Amino acid sequence: MDELMRRRVYGADHDDPDPGPRPGHTYRELVGGPLDGLLLDVTGWSKAALTDGAALNTEIGMHGPGGRSEYGPRADDPLRWDWRGDTP
Structure with missing residues (x-):
């Protein structure tokens, strides 16, 4: 869990002094692709x-x-979402 707390959250501003997860929120880890x-x-x-x-x-x-x-979620680990591809 400590490792997740140091990660950046998708959508956080680049100049946000604390772009990490917030207490009381639920997260999924993005794996692969541009948002890895x-x-x-x-x-x-x-x-x-x-x-x-x-x-x-x-x-x-x-x-x-x-x-x-x-x-989308992995079949064997729904807390990790794998990249499926890019769309216009």
Whole structure:
């Protein structure tokens, strides 16, 4: 858990002095692709949304600004979401 507490959260401002996880929130680790190593705050997400995964806005993916990177839960470890690819 200590290792997760030092990680950066997806969507945190680059100049945020504390871009890490917040107490009382629930996170998934993004694995692979352009957002590798970031944590995604899934606090309040429905079970269906947690099963489906997400298409996350990113400027550093294959399609540049306006593009998205798709991530979804691993079958054997749903706390880690694997990169599925980039979409425009």
